[in-house]
Amino acid sequence: MANSIYENTDPASAALRKLHLALTATYHDIVSAELSTTNVFDGEVLGNLLRIIYQNIERVTGQEAYDTHACNDDIAAKGVVALTLQGTTPHIRRKVIQDTAQ
Numbered sequence: 001m002a003n004s005i006y007e008n009t010d011p012a013s014a015a016l017r018k019l020h021l022a023l024t025a026t027y028h029d030i031v032s033a034e035l036s037t038t039n040v041f042d043g044e045v046l047g048n049l050l051r052i053i054y055q056n057i058e059r060v061t062g063q064e065a066y067d068t069h070a071c072n073d074d075i076a077a078k079g080v081v082a083l084t085l086q087g088t089t090p091h092i093r094r095k096v097i098q099d100t101a102q
Helices: 042-049 068-076 090-099
Strands: 016-025 030-037 059-062 081-084
Touching: 016 042, 030 042, 042 059, 042 068, 059 068, 068 081
Parallel strands: 059 081
Antiparallel strands: 016 030
């Protein structure tokens, strides 16, 4: 039994990957996914995630990684509202969501 996740490959040459998911806010269902290498920024993938969603979208939420001009252009092309969640702690995110709901 191997002790490494790189059982059949050389660990030094293995490329690490990131899985990017687009979820519904209510039930957290996955509606879009993309796999990238670790050198791809999260915001670079947003356009691809949005393009393959055929459901109606009311708004797109995310953290600071998606607060770029390119992401705003991708969101505008989809015709939805962008809400960037500032901060990484849950109490800050809740406050932002509550403030925008009023």
